[in-house]
Amino acid sequence: MQVNIPLKKVVDNSYDISIDTLKKIHFDTKVAIITNPKVAGLHLSYLLSFISAKELYIITLSDGEEYKNQESIDTILESLFNHRFNRKSMLIAFGGGVIGDMTGYAASIYQRGIDFIQIPTTLLSQVDASVGGKTGMNNAYGKNLIGAFHQPKAVFIDPYFLNTLAPREFGAGVAEMLKMAITFDKDFFEFLEDADLNDKELLAQAIKKAVETKASVVVKDEKEHGLRAALNYGHTFAHVIENETNYKEFLHGEAVAIGMIMANEVSLSLGLMSRDEILRVKNILQKYNLPTSYKIKNSNSFYDAFFLDKKSSDESVTFILAKAIGEVEIINNVEPSVIMSVLDKFGDVK
């Protein structure tokens, strides 16, 4: 005997991202703002001049990638249980990517899923983490290995928050913009080569362009069965670098910058990019004061670490490689010897 469960249906997870000064908004529910002490100290009063709610709670987590773990998730969940949040309650992620990912993940598992809104305060989270619905946390095995796909109800990008952003943090955000330009949009790359992003109007345009580029990819492949993997350009290498340096030496975007340099060396070996093109990428990274070198201590252990990365299949590692500038290839069968000789290069002088 057989019973079919026909769960085929239209699901609408659409949402709007506004790039603008915040507007007044009132929630007729319980709301928890999840943030960290640094963001709260700088910007909570500004935020609260726009947000009101039937009941408002502030949950403050320790600041930093090293707190993107089960303990912080438990802190959020326990607070929600203690304050009797229900399925109609709302979470607001107010901070960078760490806060956004953890807030989204907590929202996805609290009572099997409640709504959340993103108000990203760093350039990196504005252009990257706030689009696409990836949520999660790190554990002893690596970065973002536990998580869920859970789309926000809305994203509010207010460039005001960038006024207090440290130059390194700003550069880290530009690195993610460059990632999208190099893999999908040569015009955007050239815009970023020419533009002065201190100009607020040009910066807002760049944010919009980055958000649109990422959105177009996510819409085609929400759960990363194919194309979306292209957004991990530079990340396969970056995750190993971040692990090796305990997330202390580089900001995420900085590790991605180095990762793109490494990926491009693979592209060069495979004839996908010219020496001129990889130099052009290196130049633009340097324009935005991003790091372009890293000393690999042990190529073998660096290579082995790829297999702990979740984007990897059983026996092969997936590499996301730029093809010229503005195109991307996802390749599963790169010869280990090609990768090893690239890794060895970074073990020498650089």
Place this chain on the structure above:
Amino acid sequence: MQVNIPLKKVVDNSYDISIDTLKKIHFDTKVAIITNPKVAGLHLSYLLSFISAKELYIITLSDGEEYKNQESIDTILESLFNHRFNRKSMLIAFGGGVIGDMTGYAASIYQRGIDFIQIPTTLLSQVDASVGGKTGMNNAYGKNLIGAFHQPKAVFIDPYFLNTLAPREFGAGVAEMLKMAITFDKDFFEFLEDADLNDKELLAQAIKKAVETKASVVVKDEKEHGLRAALNYGHTFAHVIENETNYKEFLHGEAVAIGMIMANEVSLSLGLMSRDEILRVKNILQKYNLPTSYKIKNSNSFYDAFFLDKKSSDESVTFILAKAIGEVEIINNVEPSVIMSVLDKFGDVK
């Protein structure tokens, strides 16, 4: 400036439930069977005569509702990480509802979601937990308060496993069948009044009918925005009873049986059921040796505990009430005094 992320699309989470002797099946991936020592001792060799895989792992969790917690989830996840499971790997839940819920939850958060299959070994999990995609675990605040909606790829119900089921466990499964009959299908109720479920053919028919009834509800309301809440008939009371008795005195189905008796008293007070109808329900519960009484020590604390249950909204508790036999009403605004006087009844002699 505004960017819309148009994530509206057709999602197909359909799957088949077979009610039959298992068939041979080979997986060309890594597979982990999640089970407990009792089920493994009785039935693992039988299962392994059907299942083969490229790589097969067995993860054995302690048996019992009290182990449906973060520690057990961590045990699963750590094993998957240690064995380098990837997004194409498969989990198989082999046991009762506890194993099914935890396996599904672990599958939903491992690398943002991998596939799983249910092979339920108790009557309760065959008719209830294996249909609908609710996954989760308990925590200090209550039952199933952390979790996700994650549909299995397939469910294999093999009545063979019921041969070793203890009579109380069997009765607990019948209680969930009765829940579905009382709320949705008078014919099914009368079938269960008349049938001898020791007859294997009648039992298979009853399982199929229960699965179909639940499926028809889940298909209309996968994420419990409305109708699906009706499947919680008896459960609002049962969860409090289970908490008060530390999940030790009653099996889940037994607590649901008592919960249905309590809910029916509310129906009686509101004129939704007649005295004859609630007696008929009591009789059928007794036919299947299910408990129908419980001594409430403190009506006030019993009432307060409703508000920790996730089905509750801010200020009111949702009650799922039978209307006659075969129909259901979901009511948000039952006067607290009505509930209190029902609870007080159970504080007396019963």
